[in-house]
Amino acid sequence: MTLKKSTAFGKRRRLANPISAALLGAVCALCISGIALADNQQYNIPAGSLATALNKLAETGGLQLVYDTAIAEGLQSKGLSGKYSPEAALQQLLGNSGLSYRMVGSRTVTLEKMPTVPPDKVATLDKVTVTGKSSSYRALSQTTIAGSQLLQRQAQVQDTARLLEDIPGVTVQANGGVSSLPIIRGLSDERVKVEIDGMTITSACANHMNPPLSYIDRTNVGKIEVLQGVTPVSMGGDSIGGTIVVQSPDPVFAEAGKGLLLDGKLSGFYRSNGDAFGGSIAAGVANEHVRLDYTGAHSQSMNYSDGNDDIIKSTAYENQNHAAKLAFKFDNHLLEIKGGQQHIPFQGFPTARMDMLKNDSIFGNVHYKGDYDWGKLDGKLYLENTTHFMDIGHDKLFPLYHTADRPYTASHAIMPMDVRGRNLGYKVQAEIPFGQRDTFRVGNELHLNSLDEWWSPVSPYAGAPRTAIGGMWPNSFVNLNNASRDRLGTFAEWEANWSPEWKSMLGIRYDHTMSDTGNVQPYQDPVLSPTGRTVKEAAAFNAKDHERDFDTFDVSASMQFTPDKSSQYEFGYARKNRAPGIYELYPWSTNFMAMSMIGAFGDGNGYVGNINLEPETAHNISFTAAFHDADNDNWEIKATPYFSYVENFIDADRCGPDNPICNSALGFGYYGQPGDAATPGQHRDNGFYFLSHGNHDARLWGADLSARTHLFKDQTLGEFATHTVLGYVRGERMDGGNLYHMMPFNAKLSLDHKKGGWSSAVEMQFVDRKSDVQQIRNELTTPSYILLNAKTGYTYKNLSIDVGLDNVLDKQYYHPLAGVNAGDYYAMSITAADWPYRNNRNLPGMGRSVSVGFTLTY
Ligand SMILES: [Cu+2]
Incomplete structure (x- = not known):
C-alpha cells in the first residue's frame, strides 16, 4: 500500500523570493x-x-x-x-x-x-x-534515501524498516517479518517518531506487531528522511530518539498540451531462504491538473533458515497492501486525497509469545500544500483504523507440550486477543520567510489514538489442554477499555542564515498529552469468584482515576558552521519529551498469563503497566564534523559523537517483595516459591522474568561515522567506489546496570562498482560481541560476527534486474538486537520449569540466501 504523500516539514523552503539571495555563499548540504x-x-x-x-x-x-x-x-x-x-x-x-x-x-x-x-x-x-536542501536548515546528520539508492534497497529487503539499516545510528529490532522496530542511537520503538505519508500511527498491539513502518509496503516508498537526535521541533512530538518520515512518490502530472500521461511500475521478487516472493504494481493516469494512482503489493514468506540450516519457527508472514490516490494541482496548490487498506492474514513473531493471525487496517488522508506570497502552507488530515487479532501460531503449539494425556489439536486457538485501534489527527504548518535572513515556521498538530483490547473467553472442556491453563472464562478479559492517548502539539521554529558561514535553527514546542482508560474486567465473574485474584485486581484498578495529563516543553537548537567548501560543523542541543504510552501505563493484571502476553521488547519476559509513570525528558547533545572535497564529489567523511541524558527513562523493574506494583502482598506469587529458585520476579528457574515499567534516569552516548570515496574510474573497467558506516552506543541506568538493547560496535564496509547499466557491491558487515547486557531483563550476550553480502543490478531502459547473495558464507549469527528465540516455545511457558522453554537462545539471523528482483517502469 502507499499512503498519502506528505512533505517532511522543514525541508522544503520557499526560494522564489529574495530570501534565497540571502543564502549567498551558503555551502552545500x-x-x-x-x-x-x-x-x-x-x-x-x-x-x-x-x-x-x-x-x-x-x-x-x-x-x-x-x-x-x-x-x-x-x-x-x-x-x-x-x-x-x-x-x-x-x-x-x-x-x-x-x-x-x-x-x-x-x-x-x-x-x-x-x-x-x-x-x-x-x-x-x-x-x-x-x-537544494541547503536553503533550509538541513542537519548534517540528516539522511535521505531516494532514487536509485532506494530502488536498490527495495530489491534487497522485504521489510520497510529494513530500508533504514544502512543509515548511521539506525538499527532494527527483529520483531515480525514485515514489522521490525527502528532504533535510533539506542532509543527504540515509540521513542522514534515515525510519520507515514503525514500520518502518525501508534501500534495497536501490546507486542507492537503493527508498528507504523509496517503500514506501508517497501515498494511504495518514494522517499525516506531520517533525523537523528537533535531534530527540529517541527518534526518532533514523541521523538526523543529521532524522526523517520516516509513518503510515497510525489504525484507527476502531464505536460501542458501533451494529453494524458500514463505511467506505472511493476515489480517482483523471490528470495530462496524461506521461499519468499511477492510483487507490486503501481499505475497512474494524469492530465495537467488531475492524477489518479493505484498501488498494490503482496509479499509472503515461509519460515527462514539460519546458518546451520535450522528452520527458525514463527518467522513466516503474508502481507497485502492496496491504496488509491487522487491528486489535484492548480498553480501553486497541490491537494492529495488518499485511501487504502492493509491485510496481513498471518505474521509470526519469533521473539514474542503471540503471533499475528490477522491485521486489517484502513486509512484515509488528505494533504494540501500551497505556495502563497507570504510563504507556504501545509495541512494534513488523517484517519486510520486497525483490527488486530493475536493468538498462538501453530509453530508455538509445541508438540512437547502436547503429551499423551494432552493431545495436540491444531485447531486449538487457546489465547485469542483482539485489539481495535484508531488514529485520527491533523497537522497544519505555515512557513514564513521574513526579511533577507530569517524564516519562521509555526504549526499545530493533534493526534488522537484510541485502543480497545479484549481476550475472549476460552470455554473449558474435559481433556483439552486449555483447561490446564485454566480460568480463562466465562467473561472476556478486558485489558484496555476505550483507552486513549491524545496529544496536542504547538511549535514555533526560527531559521536564520547569519552569513555564508553561519546558520542557526531554534525551536520551541509545547505538547499536552492526555491518557485515559475505562474500567477493565477479568475472565472470572466477580459474583461467582469474588475472591479471585484478578477479580480483586480489576476492582482495585477500576477504583483508581485513570486519567493522566502531561504537559511537556521541548527546545531544539543547532548551529551550523561552514568555514570553507570542504568542511562543515554542527553543534546541537535538544530537550525532548515523550509521555508514557498506553501499554506502559494501563496493562493492569499481574496474573502470570496476562503479563506474559505483554511486552514489545523481544525479551520473552512478562510486563505489567504502571499508571504512575512520568514522561521521559531527554537532553540530547551532538556534534557533527563533515569533510569532503570541494565539489563534494570524490570523497566525504562525517562523524557525530553524541550524548543523551534521559530523565525518567521508562525502563523495567523486577517484580518482587520490594516492587510496589507486583509483590506478594498483592497476591503476586511468581517469585521465590517454595522449592523454586528464589529469584525475585522469576517463576521457577527458566530465565524469564516478570517485570513492571518504571522511571529511571539514564544516559546514552556513542558515535556514528560514515565515509565514502571514489577509488578508480576507467572507461573499460568502470567506476569503483567504497563507503562505510560505523556505529557504537552505550546506555546505562544512573541507578546501576546497563540499558537494554544497545548496539555494540558495528561497521559496514562496501565496495561499489558501476559501469553502464551495471551497479554492483560487495559488502562486509562486522558486529562486535554484545557483552553490556541488561541483567534485569536477563538480556543474553551475543557473539561477534562478520557477514559477507554481494549484489548486482542491471538497468536497461525501463527494466532493472537485481540479484543478491546475502550471508554468502552461510554464517550462523545472532544480531545483538534481534531478541530471544521463542518461536517454537509454548506461548505461556514463561512460568514453566519442567519443560525446555528457557531463556537461553538468541534469535539466529538468516542463513545464506539468494534473491532476485525486477522493476519495470513505464
Ligand atoms: Cu498483537
Missing part, C-alpha cells in the same frame, strides 16, 4: 551517503519562479546547483513534468532563460548568465548560493 544518482527520475515542477524550480530540481535530482542568485531573479520557468535525467531536466527548466550551465562534477553544476553578463560578475562565483 552534504550529500546523502551513497553513490550519485544519475538515473532518470520523475519530476513534477510547477511553472513559476525559476529559482523555485531549480530548487526543486536540485532536491529531486540530487544535484547541487551553484550560482549567484541574482542571475535568476525575476526569471520564470515553464515547469517540468515527467521522467528525465537530472541534466535533461536542467536543460528543460533553463529553456530560454538566458542562463547556461556547466557540469563541474557528477552532481555539481554551476549556472551562469550568457554573454550579457560582464566577466567580473561571473567571476564572483565563489560568492554563490547552492540550491
